[in-house]
Amino acid sequence: MIRSLLKFLLGKMLRLVVLLAAISILSFMMVKMAPIDPVQAYVGADLLKVSEAQREQIAAYWGLDQPPLAQFLTWGSAVLKGNLGTSMTFRQPVTDVIAERFLSSLALMVSAWALSGLIGFAAGAAAAMNRNTWVDRMIHWYCYTLAATPAFWLGLLLIMVFSVWLGWFPLGLGVPAGMAADQVTLGDRIYHMFLPALVLSVTGIATIALHTRQKLAEVLDSDYIIFARARGERGFGLFWRHGLRNIALPALTLQFASFSELFGGAVLAEQVFAYPGLGQATVQAGLRGDVPLLLGIVLFSTCFVFAGNMIADLLYTIIDPRIRSRDGGDPLEAG
Amino acid sequence: MTVLEIRNLSVFFSRYYNWFRKRTEACLNGLELSVGAGQLVAVIGSSGSGKSLLAHAVMGILPRNAGWSGQMLYKGELLTPQLQQRLRGRELALVPQSVSYLNPLMQVGKQVRMSGGGVRSRTELRSMFRRYGLESQVERMYPFQLSGGMMRRVLVSTATLGGAELIIADEPTSGLHAELAQETVMRFRELADEGSAVLLITHDLESVLPYADAIAVLYGGTSIEVAPAHYFSGDGTMLRHPYSRALWTALPRNEFTPPKGKPLVRPARSAAGCPYREYCESASEACRSGQIPVRRVNEGWVRCIDAT
Numbered sequence: 001m002i003r004s005l006l007k008f009l010l011g012k013m014l015r016l017v018v019l020l021a022a023i024s025i026l027s028f029m030m031v032k033m034a035p036i037d038p039v040q041a042y043v044g045a046d047l048l049k050v051s052e053a054q055r056e057q058i059a060a061y062w063g064l065d066q067p068p069l070a071q072f073l074t075w076g077s078a079v080l081k082g083n084l085g086t087s088m089t090f091r092q093p094v095t096d097v098i099a100e101r102f103l104s105s106l107a108l109m110v111s112a113w114a115l116s117g118l119i120g121f122a123a124g125a126a127a128a129m130n131r132n133t134w135v136d137r138m139i140h141w142y143c144y145t146l147a148a149t150p151a152f153w154l155g156l157l158l159i160m161v162f163s164v165w166l167g168w169f170p171l172g173l174g175v176p177a178g179m180a181a182d183q184v185t186l187g188d189r190i191y192h193m194f195l196p197a198l199v200l201s202v203t204g205i206a207t208i209a210l211h212t213r214q215k216l217a218e219v220l221d222s223d224y225i226i227f228a229r230a231r232g233e234r235g236f237g238l239f240w241r242h243g244l245r246n247i248a249l250p251a252l253t254l255q256f257a258s259f260s261e262l263f264g265g266a267v268l269a270e271q272v273f274a275y276p277g278l279g280q281a282t283v284q285a286g287l288r289g290d291v292p293l294l295l296g297i298v299l300f301s302t303c304f305v306f307a308g309n310m311i312a313d314l315l316y317t318i319i320d321p322r323i324r325s326r327d328g329g330d331p332l333e334a335g
Numbered sequence: 336m337t338v339l340e341i342r343n344l345s346v347f348f349s350r351y352y353n354w355f356r357k358r359t360e361a362c363l364n365g366l367e368l369s370v371g372a373g374q375l376v377a378v379i380g381s382s383g384s385g386k387s388l389l390a391h392a393v394m395g396i397l398p399r400n401a402g403w404s405g406q407m408l409y410k411g412e413l414l415t416p417q418l419q420q421r422l423r424g425r426e427l428a429l430v431p432q433s434v435s436y437l438n439p440l441m442q443v444g445k446q447v448r449m450s451g452g453g454v455r456s457r458t459e460l461r462s463m464f465r466r467y468g469l470e471s472q473v474e475r476m477y478p479f480q481l482s483g484g485m486m487r488r489v490l491v492s493t494a495t496l497g498g499a500e501l502i503i504a505d506e507p508t509s510g511l512h513a514e515l516a517q518e519t520v521m522r523f524r525e526l527a528d529e530g531s532a533v534l535l536i537t538h539d540l541e542s543v544l545p546y547a548d549a550i551a552v553l554y555g556g557t558s559i560e561v562a563p564a565h566y567f568s569g570d571g572t573m574l575r576h577p578y579s580r581a582l583w584t585a586l587p588r589n590e591f592t593p594p595k596g597k598p599l600v601r602p603a604r605s606a607a608g609c610p611y612r613e614y615c616e617s618a619s620e621a622c623r624s625g626q627i628p629v630r631r632v633n634e635g636w637v638r639c640i641d642a643t
């Protein structure tokens with residue numbers, strides 16, 4: 001069991017390294033091909049006041065006068081030493097930017113993730129238990145509509161209704177504008193996070209709800225539910241042992257595998273709500289040709305998504321004895 | 336002692352044809368049957384003739400859109416949903432037909448122990464597994480890890496664990512080769528000899544004949560004849576119903592002539608008359624209308640006008 005787990009992890013790590021290398025090369029090429037002049041982006045609107053000599057100085061300072069390959073190699077060897085470089089946009093080490101931004105994104109993503117998981121699971125279970133009734137039909141309709149709704153559009157809509165018209169929620173930002181950082185309360189943060197988290201959770205709900213509905217309906221129609229009833233099992237115990245247990249873990253697995261959608265959604269949602277998270281930093285880095293930051297975020301998000309998928313894979317092997325035994329692992333020893 | 340008596344049992348489904356119109360379809364129609372303690376009664380019917388519904392109706396686990404009418408008596412007591420719930424997994428046991436009746440994600444032992452609404456002790460399970468030649472590590476296996484023969488023994492064992500007095504086996508021999516089928520039917524014979532009443536539902540007349548006390552023949556959703564097993568012998572003249580005789584002669588060891596016409600799996604459109612009349616050589620005008628009465632003959636009964 002331990003040995004197969006080690007083998008599993010080692011294989012995954014190897015794959016991650018290859019993936020990271022390929023992704024850095026690709027992203028680097030893409031940034032270099034983009035029609036953005038990083039020096040200009042760095043200087044911003046004051047371009048006219050900057051002389052040609054200053055421009056060259058800036059370029060030299062950031063290493064932008066080197067040929068692309070040399071730039072990449074410099075960056076790459078620094079990364080291998082654990083140094084992701086300095087962000088041109090924030091003028092801070094990339095690791096600091098990511099750490100700070102990720103923390104506020106994390107709050108957003110975790111709440112959206114939990115929210116979509118819970119709501120989706122509950123909706124799916126409700127639909128399955130009332131299948132082919134109006135409850136089921138409503139939930140289906142709702143899911144398909146949600147799945148077809150672009151998150152940024154929904155975000156704009158919510159801002160319009162709840163922030164502009166009703167004035168219930170702030171227009172954006174992660175904290176009240178103009179307030180010193182140490183005065184911001186947890187309540188403020190939650191208050192500011194509410195709408196973005198809602199928008200971010202919405203896309204996830206449909207997937208998990210439809211999946212849960214499908215699986216639970218299969219279970220409820222299955223022969224083993226009939227036989228369990230024939231053996232005298234009933235009520236919540238029956239539902240728990242054969243229904244929920246058989247579908248809860250697959251649903252959780254699906255949730256972990258959805259990290260990439262979560263991250264992609266965060267980029268859009270944060271942009272719409274001007275929420276100072278990692279997603280927003282990504283957009284800024286892209287627009288300004290901030291290569292170190294962009295690559296840093298790309299590497300980080302790859303690891304993030306990869307971790308989600310790995311957890312999903314691990315869960316799969318734990319849930320399903322069939323997969324476990326194929327991998328040569330022993331079925332759980334505990335009875 | 337009669338353990339189970341079924342009188343005039345009909346099972347029907349309601350289906351929606353469009354948003355508003357609901358139609359009910361009968362699957363079993365006026366079925367009569369009884370089984371006593373220590374008896375093994377085989378219910379023979381072609382596949383899809385609603386045999387499983389009979390089992391599910393007695394157990395009280397019909398699907399939600401199904402209903403039933405008629406009377407079922409358990410030891411003389413009317414079998415109500417409450418009584419069924421109380422008896423299930425205890426005095427009343429179902430032996431299902433295939434591995435799909437076990438939860439694929441749960442260890443076999445855990446599932447078998449979960450009967451009668453409570454959890455049986457591990458020692459109880461172990462001694463019962465031993466009786467069926469199942470080693471103790473089978474308890475911790477998952478359904479997909481069992482071989483066909485082991486699977487069958489595990490399923491049969493579920494009936495024994497609760498000390499059931501009425502055991503209903505639904506197609507327990509389907510998909511088994513002859514030898515394994517024999518072994519399985521023998522186990523039910525054993526259970527009957529120990530005093531249980533066993534209702535063995537199958538399409539396989541041949542493998543149950545040597546072990547059954549009586550055979551009930553289903554046709555068109557109803558029981559058309561109940562006869563002692565030894566009536567199925569020789570040229571079948573002891574059998575009263577033309578369809579029973581046709582079944583007997585269709586066996587490979589006899590003339591091997593298949594019964595006339597395709598087997599009727601559902602009750603005929605109009606419930607009136609004999610379901611077999613289209614294929615029966617002795618059919619007369621009287622066979623076309625009304626309900627054909629049950630006629631007691633010697634040790635069994637038959638539902639045929641022509642029978643003497």
Ligand code: SF4
Pocket residue numbers: 576577578609610611612613615616617618619622627638639640641642
């Ligand atoms: S009732 Fe009539 S049709 Fe039916 S089996 Fe008897 S003789 Fe044939």
